[in-house]
Amino acid sequence: MIDKFNTILLDMNDTFMFGADQFGADEDYSVIYRQLGGTIEAERVNRLVRAAYDYLDIRYPEPQYREAFPSLRDAFVSIGKHDQLSERDLDLLVETFAHHELGYVPPDYSAAINWLSQRFRLGLVIDIWAPKTLWIDTLNQCGVLPVCESSSFSSDCGIVKPSPRPFLKVLEEMQVTPPDAVMIGDSVRRDLGGATAAGISCILVGGAKHSSALGAVANLIDLVESIGYS
Numbered sequence: 678m679i680d681k682f683n684t685i686l687l688d689m690n691d692t693f694m695f696g697a698d699q700f701g702a703d704e705d706y707s708v709i710y711r712q713l714g715g716t717i718e719a720e721r722v723n724r725l726v727r728a729a730y731d732y733l734d735i736r737y738p739e740p741q742y743r744e745a746f747p748s749l750r751d752a753f754v755s756i757g758k759h760d761q762l763s764e765r766d767l768d769l770l771v772e773t774f775a776h777h778e779l780g781y782v783p784p785d786y787s788a789a790i791n792w793l794s795q796r797f798r799l800g801l802v803i804d805i806w807a808p809k810t811l812w813i814d815t816l817n818q819c820g821v822l823p824v825c826e827s828s829s830f831s832s833d834c835g836i837v838k839p840s841p842r843p844f845l846k847v848l849e850e851m852q853v854t855p856p857d858a859v860m861i862g863d864s865v866r867r868d869l870g871g872a873t874a875a876g877i878s879c880i881l882v883g884g885a886k887h888s889s890a891l892g893a894v895a896n897l898i899d900l901v902e903s904i905g906y907s
Contacts, residue, residue: 678880678892680904684798684853686844686872688862689805689812690780691883693790693821693897697780700730709776715769721760726774728756733806737837738866744842746835749774749806775807782819789901794824796904800847801828802860804837804867827851839870844877861897865890 679685690697706726707719715722729752736742747755753762753770762770793799801822805812809830816822827850829843836842848858855876862868863883869890872879880900881893894900 678894678903679797679859679900682797682857682859682878684800684848684851684858685793686800686802686847686858686860686877687790687825687897688860688864688868689801689803691863692861693786694780694782694815697778699777700727704777706773706777710769710773713769713772715766715773717766722770722773725753725757725760725762725770726777729753729770729774732756742837743840744836746831746837748832748835749808752806771807775811778805778807779811779815782815782821784819785898787819787821789898789906790821791824792906793901798851798853799825800851800858801825802838802843802847802862802868802871803829804831806832808832838864838867839874841871841875844871844875848875848877859891861900 687693705723707722710722729749732752732755733747733749736747749771750767753767809832812830813822822828827847829847831837831843844860848855858877860868860872860877860879861882862879863881863885865881865885865887869879869881869887873889878891881887881890882896882900886893
């Protein structure tokens, strides 16, 4: 299914990173916030983080924000305009949010991606809301980032999938044409939609299926095993 391509673009969350987006109704954000040295009372921290999440979550699927998506810091400024938040308060709230947004990369997934990198050129097209610092550290530590030639993080530019621009930016940096690349991701709207708009084929993982996709596979490991990984 992927043998005819020389380049693979990878989505991140629920493609090779799991356990991300810990923003459930019972989540206590004040625990990490306190560990980071914050002093705002717990109830207020939880209210602010939930409000910032809701602020971005409502806008995330809307077409008018696709290439003008607010930064996480802007979200906190907007929802906290009556809270008199200092610059340090904002910094710590953003970092707290990032820790809850970050997931983990299982060792078998990082090993599979490293195996892929010996046979294909790799790039990353990633949507995150917090600044990318924690992700850069995590993806370096697990060995994924060093084997990828180019990456796009939406929080760098305020452009989110399914805009085709992040896909095309990565390919341009790699000097690859869209017909030579395939996108692997779990979202019909974001990954398939953005790849299709960019003229790139897409394989869906994680249970997603669509007639416009090149194919659908249970997960990235199964896809890699289908071309000889063991």
